[in-house]
Amino acid sequence: MSTPEGTGALLQLTGVSKRYRRGPQELCVLRDVSLELHAGEIVSVLGMRGGGKTTLLRIAAGMESADEGAVRFAGRDLTGLSDGELSRLLGGQIAWAGRSGPGMRVRMLDYVAMPLLVGKRRERARGARKTVYRQARCALERVGAAGCEEQRWEDLSDWERALVETAQAIAAEPALLLIDDITDALGIRETDALTSLLRRISRESRTGILMALSDAQAALWSDRIMTLSGGTLTQGPAAPGGNVIEFPGHATPQRDLGRGSTG
Amino acid sequence: MLELRELVKHFRVGEGEPIHAVDGVSMKLEGGELLALYGPSGSGKSTLLMLIGALLRPDSGAVLVDGREISALSEEDAARYRLRELGLVSQDAQLLAGARVIENAALKLWLCERRGAEAHVRPLLERLGLGERLHHRAEQLSMGERQRLMIALALSTEPKLILADEPTGSLDTQRSHEVLELLREVCKERGVAMLLATHDPQATAFADRVLELRDGRLGVHRPEHAALDARAG
Numbered sequence: 001m002s003t004p005e006g007t008g009a010l011l012q013l014t015g016v017s018k019r020y021r022r023g024p025q026e027l028c029v030l031r032d033v034s035l036e037l038h039a040g041e042i043v044s045v046l047g048m049r050g051g052g053k054t055t056l057l058r059i060a061a062g063m064e065s066a067d068e069g070a071v072r073f074a075g076r077d078l079t080g081l082s083d084g085e086l087s088r089l090l091g092g093q094i095a096w097a098g099r100s101g102p103g104m105r106v107r108m109l110d111y112v113a114m115p116l117l118v119g120k121r122r123e124r125a126r127g128a129r130k131t132v133y134r135q136a137r138c139a140l141e142r143v144g145a146a147g148c149e150e151q152r153w154e155d156l157s158d159w160e161r162a163l164v165e166t167a168q169a170i171a172a173e174p175a176l177l178l179i180d181d182i183t184d185a186l187g188i189r190e191t192d193a194l195t196s197l198l199r200r201i202s203r204e205s206r207t208g209i210l211m212a213l214s215d216a217q218a219a220l221w222s223d224r225i226m227t228l229s230g231g232t233l234t235q236g237p238a239a240p241g242g243n244v245i246e247f248p249g250h251a252t253p254q255r256d257l258g259r260g261s262t263g
Numbered sequence: 264m265l266e267l268r269e270l271v272k273h274f275r276v277g278e279g280e281p282i283h284a285v286d287g288v289s290m291k292l293e294g295g296e297l298l299a300l301y302g303p304s305g306s307g308k309s310t311l312l313m314l315i316g317a318l319l320r321p322d323s324g325a326v327l328v329d330g331r332e333i334s335a336l337s338e339e340d341a342a343r344y345r346l347r348e349l350g351l352v353s354q355d356a357q358l359l360a361g362a363r364v365i366e367n368a369a370l371k372l373w374l375c376e377r378r379g380a381e382a383h384v385r386p387l388l389e390r391l392g393l394g395e396r397l398h399h400r401a402e403q404l405s406m407g408e409r410q411r412l413m414i415a416l417a418l419s420t421e422p423k424l425i426l427a428d429e430p431t432g433s434l435d436t437q438r439s440h441e442v443l444e445l446l447r448e449v450c451k452e453r454g455v456a457m458l459l460a461t462h463d464p465q466a467t468a469f470a471d472r473v474l475e476l477r478d479g480r481l482g483v484h485r486p487e488h489a490a491l492d493a494r495a496g
Contacts (some may be wrong), residue, residue, distance in 0.1 A: 058402070061360075061361075063360065063361075063400070063402040064402070083363075083398065083400060083403075086361075086365055086400065087361055087362070087400050089361075090360060090361025090362075090400070091361045091362060094361075096360045096361070100355070100357045101357060102357060103353075103355075103357035103358055103359075103413060103416065104345075104346070104351060104370070104371060104416065105316060105345040105346075105349075105351060106342075106343060106345075106346060106374060110374050114359055114374075114415075115359060115361070115362070116364045117370070117374075118361075118366050118370075119360065121366070121369075121373065129376070132427060150338075152318070154312065154313075154318060172376070224299050253493060
């Protein structure tokens, strides 16, 4: 995979600003935001709900355009890509995991298979269905959610939902994974387990992971922590391996002392 | 087309009295008819829709769709029924990020292994005013357009029954009315039986008939209740 010249970064945001108009008021959600993420690295963006984290992720994914600044993925300027090229990237090398669930009442194996199915349809690949479902099963197994294959979204716990969302996002083996507050509904042990799973995925597959979080605990497994406040992104304290750190403006993370803290 | 016979579903929470979410509900809905099921939050609307969608089993009573007892289907048959025979439009338009409008609309047909899915949904999307948006990505759509896409997805398998669960909850008044008018039009054009669950008194104006669900029991709609519900918050 090629990377932006001279930086080695998988994802590079430079001077990104975004404003929204609400009636007569203009709201600046992102101000001159710059960020680099490398392959195999996890970066967390901590911020309050409604503080612009999702917008930042959407811009990083090419789902939304910035008013100012540049976004480069693997050396390519996302703002210069056509809709078709962006669409292919989003279904392949860039993946998104949130907490939305499926828009229809299907079993979770079908849900995980959906983006793969779209990708194969575009390639018009013969016999693709078997491959797609094999990949979807592998992804569910990889996150430890093989038991959810035949289940429906409504039947799953928050923990299982987070696993299924992760499985869908990694099924196409993306280079960049954008995760939007996926740990929000989880307890302490589950948050630890999920973030350690993401760390394993990142290490094994060299996936770059950018996580938007409103809960500081989940950030402890990151390689780097950034904080987003008032639209400004600043470097937070480094916290690899689960050290306890004070985050200004956030609850102090509570570690489960009964468990190890290896990454 | 749809018949509910003395449908009962109670939930027990802890040691307390059971909650009578659905309590002896009977009704009929014909093809081409738009029936609004009005009720405040907690009145049992969602439970009733889940029973009709075979997502829950009733304690007693039956759900019949075209004479077939849905409430007695195996898990596998219930999943097939939901995918192929039922359309669902909900408040949150959950679409596949990165996929184009036409791909999102074709997803159900692809899961059903139907050939020519994209060709099938194209006129449907055009009918729903998304003809210019076919190759845009889902996240480029406005909220109103996203809801239209959800309607296209719901209609893609040509179901005879559509369940619309607070379908305009995330839209402003003008967009809400546009979506409700569209639902009414496709209901008439396609002869689909449509059940619209809503707590919005204005939405009931688009229906052929309005029934009111209160404490799990179905009754005649009393418009004055809506004002009391609004005051109760």
